[in-house]
Amino acid sequence: MALSTAIWLASAITLSLLTFLALNRSQKNVVLRRMGLGRRTASRPSTPSLEKQTASKPLASSISDLVSTFPPAPRGQLKIMVEKMPPAQRQAMGDLSFSTNTFTNSLLGLDEDYRAADDSKYCFTGFSVKEIKALGDFPDYSTLSEVPLPQPYPEFDIDKAKPRPYRPFRWAYHQTMSLTKLETDWWLELESTYRKRIAQRQELYAKHGKDVLQYLPGSELACKELMEMCLQFLCARYPQYFVLSADKSRFENKILGTVSVIKEKHPLLVLLDNVPEDFGMVLRDPKTGYYVFRSGMICSAMGWNVGTKIGMRLDEIHTPIPDYKEKMQFSMDRFFSKMPANKPIQRGSWGLEVDQPLYMPPGDPHASYRDIQDAALARSRVHLRVDWQTLRRLPLSGAVVFNFKALFTPIEEFRDEPYVPSLVLKVLREGKENLMKYKNTWHTEHVVIPALEEYEREQIEKGDVEKDWEVKTLDDSPWFPGWKDKWHRQQGF
Numbered sequence: 001m002a003l004s005t006a007i008w009l010a011s012a013i014t015l016s017l018l019t020f021l022a023l024n025r026s027q028k029n030v031v032l033r034r035m036g037l038g039r040r041t042a043s044r045p046s047t048p049s050l051e052k053q054t055a056s057k058p059l060a061s062s063i064s065d066l067v068s069t070f071p072p073a074p075r076g077q078l079k080i081m082v083e084k085m086p087p088a089q090r091q092a093m094g095d096l097s098f099s100t101n102t103f104t105n106s107l108l109g110l111d112e113d114y115r116a117a118d119d120s121k122y123c124f125t126g127f128s129v130k131e132i133k134a135l136g137d138f139p140d141y142s143t144l145s146e147v148p149l150p151q152p153y154p155e156f157d158i159d160k161a162k163p164r165p166y167r168p169f170r171w172a173y174h175q176t177m178s179l180t181k182l183e184t185d186w187w188l189e190l191e192s193t194y195r196k197r198i199a200q201r202q203e204l205y206a207k208h209g210k211d212v213l214q215y216l217p218g219s220e221l222a223c224k225e226l227m228e229m230c231l232q233f234l235c236a237r238y239p240q241y242f243v244l245s246a247d248k249s250r251f252e253n254k255i256l257g258t259v260s261v262i263k264e265k266h267p268l269l270v271l272l273d274n275v276p277e278d279f280g281m282v283l284r285d286p287k288t289g290y291y292v293f294r295s296g297m298i299c300s301a302m303g304w305n306v307g308t309k310i311g312m313r314l315d316e317i318h319t320p321i322p323d324y325k326e327k328m329q330f331s332m333d334r335f336f337s338k339m340p341a342n343k344p345i346q347r348g349s350w351g352l353e354v355d356q357p358l359y360m361p362p363g364d365p366h367a368s369y370r371d372i373q374d375a376a377l378a379r380s381r382v383h384l385r386v387d388w389q390t391l392r393r394l395p396l397s398g399a400v401v402f403n404f405k406a407l408f409t410p411i412e413e414f415r416d417e418p419y420v421p422s423l424v425l426k427v428l429r430e431g432k433e434n435l436m437k438y439k440n441t442w443h444t445e446h447v448v449i450p451a452l453e454e455y456e457r458e459q460i461e462k463g464d465v466e467k468d469w470e471v472k473t474l475d476d477s478p479w480f481p482g483w484k485d486k487w488h489r490q491q492g493f
Contacts, residue, residue, distance in 0.1 A: 066289025073126030168348035227267035344392030
C-alpha cells in the first residue's frame with residue numbers, strides 16, 4: 001500500500017486527493033495527468049491513498065484562511081431528528097438556536113474531552129456539547145450524515161464469502177486520482193478470512209500495542225462515533241450475524257460467538273474485536289485549522305505504523321512523498337477543511353507481494369524479499385495486494401476517517417480474467433520509471449511477467465481478448481468483464 005496507499009495517516013498513504021479542487025476543467029485535466037494517488041516509495045511504505053472531490057462551497061483562498069474555514073454543518077439534519085425524538089430527549093436538546101459568533105468563540109480544544117467540557121462549547125461541525133450529549137448513544141447517523149445504512153445481505157455466507165475482485169489497474173499509468181463515490185453497501189466488506197484476520201489483528205495489538213492502535217486526548221467523541229457507526233452498519237448489512245441489544249449496551253457477534261459489553265472497552269478495542277479494517281482519524285486543530293492524526297487502529301501498514309505518525313499534521317505525515325509540500329499540501333489542506341459528511345469517497349491501490357504480508361513496520365524481516373529476485377520463488381507465492389480504501393467525515397465529531405482493508409489474490413487468478421494480464425503487463429513493462437520504483441514490484445517481476453505473458457497468449461487464442469486490443473483502463477474499472485459471474489461462482493451461487 002504505498003504512497004499510492006499513502007494517505008494522510010500513512011507516511012505513504014496516498015491520499016492523493018484533490019489538488020484540482022478549485023481549478024477549472026482544463027486545469028483539472030492537467031493536474032490529473034501530473035499527479036495521483038497510486039504511488040509508492042522505493043521502501044514501499046504502504047497505505048492507501050485518496051483523492052479529490054469537488055467541494056460544495058468555495059474553499060479557503062490561502063492556508064492562513066484555514067483557521068476560519070469549517071466543513072458544512074449538518075444542523076438541518078439535526079432538526080429532522082428532533083421531530084422524531086421523545087419529549088424528554090427533545091427537551092434535553094434545547095431550542096437548537098445557533099450563533100455563528102458564539103460558535104467560533106467556543107470551540108472545543110484539540111485535546112479537550114467533550115464529556116468533561118461545558119455544555120456551551122461546540123465541536124467544529126457546529127454541534128454543541130449539550131446537543132451531542134443529548135443525542136446519547138447510537139443516534140441515527142444515517143440521517144445526520146445523509147449517508148444511508150446498507151441494504152441487508154441475507155444470502156451472505158461468511159464461510160464462502162469472497163471479496164469482490166478489485167483490479168484497480170490503469171493505463172496510461174500516471175499519478176492520477178481515481179476516486180469514486182462510496183458504494184454505501186460495501187463500506188465494510190466481510191469475507192471468509194474474517195476469523196483469521198480478527199485473530200491476527202488481535203495478536204498484532206498484543207505484540208505491538210501503541211504502534212498499531214493509539215488514541216490521543218480529544219479523540220473521545222470521534223472514536224465513539226466511529227465505533228457506533230460501524231456496529232450500526234454491521235447489524236444492518238449482516239443481521240444474521242450481528243445484533244445490538246435493545247438497550248444498546250451489548251454487541252453480539254455470532255460469527256465469533258462473542259458478546260462485547262460496549263462500555264467496558266475503548267471504542268477502538270471494540271472495533272479491533274469485531275471489524276477487520278484499518279481506521280485512521282484526523283481532527284481539526286482550532287488554533288491553526290490544520291488536520292492532525294489523533295487516533296487510529298492500523299494493523300496492515302507497510303513501511304510505517306501508527307506510532308511513527310500519531311500527532312502529526314497532514315503535511316508532516318506526507319513528508320516522504322516527493323513534491324508533496326510544493327504541489328499537494330495546499331490543496332490537501334483545503335480539501336480536508338471543506339469535505340462534507342454526505343460525500344464519502346472510495347478508491348483502490350495495488351502492489352505485488354511475496355506471500356501475504358499484512359503488517360510490515362520499518363525493519364521487518366519480510367522487507368528483505370524486496371532486495372532480490374529469488375530464482376526459486378514459486379508462482380503460487382506471488383499475490384496481488386489491493387488496499388480498498390474509503391474516506392468520509394463523521395457528522396458529529398467532524399473527524400475525517402480513512403479506512404482500508406488489505407485483500408490478497410494469487411496472480412494465478414488472472415488467467416481467466418479478460419484483459420487483466422495484458423493491462424498489468426503494460427504497466428510493468430512501460431510504467432514511468434520513478435512510479436514503478438515507488439510501487440516496488442521488481443522483486444516479483446521475474447515470476448509475474450512470464451506468467452502474465454502466458455495468460456495473455458491463452459486469452460488471445462481463446463478469443464477472450466482481441467489480438468490487436470489497445471491496452472487501456474477497463475471501462476468498468478476496477479472490474480473486468482465477467483467479474484460478477486466468476487465471483488458468484490467462487491461462492492457457490
